[in-house]
Amino acid sequence: MVIGTLEAVRRYPIKSLRGVALDCVKVESSGIPGDRSGALFALQGTREGNTYRGKEHDRLHLLQDAAAALASAKERNVTVEVRRGEHFFDVAPISILVDDWLRELDAHVGYHVEWERFRPNFFVRACEGSSDPVPLEQALVDARLQVGTARLRVRSPIERCVTVTYHPLGETSDPRILRFLAAQRNAWMGIYCDVLEPGIASVGDPLILS
Numbered sequence: 001m002v003i004g005t006l007e008a009v010r011r012y013p014i015k016s017l018r019g020v021a022l023d024c025v026k027v028e029s030s031g032i033p034g035d036r037s038g039a040l041f042a043l044q045g046t047r048e049g050n051t052y053r054g055k056e057h058d059r060l061h062l063l064q065d066a067a068a069a070l071a072s073a074k075e076r077n078v079t080v081e082v083r084r085g086e087h088f089f090d091v092a093p094i095s096i097l098v099d100d101w102l103r104e105l106d107a108h109v110g111y112h113v114e115w116e117r118f119r120p121n122f123f124v125r126a127c128e129g130s131s132d133p134v135p136l137e138q139a140l141v142d143a144r145l146q147v148g149t150a151r152l153r154v155r156s157p158i159e160r161c162v163t164v165t166y167h168p169l170g171e172t173s174d175p176r177i178l179r180f181l182a183a184q185r186n187a188w189m190g191i192y193c194d195v196l197e198p199g200i201a202s203v204g205d206p207l208i209l210s
Contacts, residue, residue, distance in 0.1 A: 001209040003134055004098060004126040006147055009203060012119065015039040015088045016054040016163075018064040019119065024202040027150035029195045030086060031093030032121060039088035040069055043079045051088070052080045054163040061119075061163070062170050092155045092192035095119070096145075096207070100126040100134040101189060108180045116168040117177070118160070118190055122147060124207045135209070137191050144210035149199030151210075157188035164189070 010019035015036045025032050040052040040060075047056065052073060054060045063069050066082045073080040087093065097120040106112050115123050126134050135143075137157035145152045160181055165173045181187045 001132055002127055002130075003145075003207045003209055004100075004124040006122055006201060006203055006205045006207060007099075007125040008115075008123040009201065010119070010121055010123075011035045013037060013064075014066055014069065014082065015051065016060045017066075017069055018061055019116075020064075024200060026198070027094065027148075027152075027195055027201055028198050031089065031195065035093075035121065036088045037086065038066065038082050038084045040073065040080045041083050042073075043081060045078060047078075052078065054166065055161050058163075058166045058173060059170065061166060061168065091158070092194050094121050094152060094193040094195060095158060095190055096122045096124060096152075096193060097190040098124045098126055098134050098207075101137065104184065105177065105180055105189075108184075109174060109176050113177060114168050117164045117166065118158075119163075120190055122201065122207070137188050138186075140191055140209075144196065145193065146208040146210060148201035148205040149197075150195065150201050151197040151199065152193040153196050155192045155194050157186070158190040158192055159187045160189050 009022040009025050011032050011034055012019045042048050042052045097118050102113055140154045143154045165175050165177050
């Protein structure tokens with residue numbers, strides 16, 4: 001079953017900061033090289049020793065430069081440092097969002113919710129006119145997917161937090177988004193995946209459910 005077409009690819013060099021658009025990407029067993037290879041860690045306060053995340057500051061996602069993020073945290077009287085490693089993932093190396101999963105949310109809030117709020121590695125546009133609906137996240141757990149030459153296994157739905165209420169361009173946040181997800185979708189939107197076979201994924205590739 002072809003779920004849809006890969007419309008966008010994103011890599012997030014520093015966790016919680018702005019992503020970088022790519023046309024083609026290598027998918028390794030540990031994820032996309034350079035994806036979330038750095039993270040901000042708080043050196044004081046309630047988050048001391050832990051990551052300083054988007055949910056602590058609703059403007060981090062607008063920044064791409066580490067120096068700007070450090071300055072932004074300082075303005076909020078928080079001292080942070082950038083630590084670098086292989087990857088700083090929440091759960092799994094690859095995240096996927098399919099536009100079909102947004103439709104009920106769009107109808108609830110009255111506009112097309114920007115997919116960028118959810119920060120996926122792969123954003124997929126579902127096949128139009130297909131007689132087979134796209135399975136929901138929970139139904140895909142343990143399913144095998146293929147995108148380009150990479151093969152993936154779905155680990156779990158992605159449980160969302162307040163960061164999805166932040167506008168990707170810095171406009172007014174919309175708390176209705178998270179309230180709807182919590183009430184109607186177990187706070188889920190998107191899927192986490194592990195990499196079964198490394199490969200290359202490019203914009204325009206089909207996402208195939210094996």
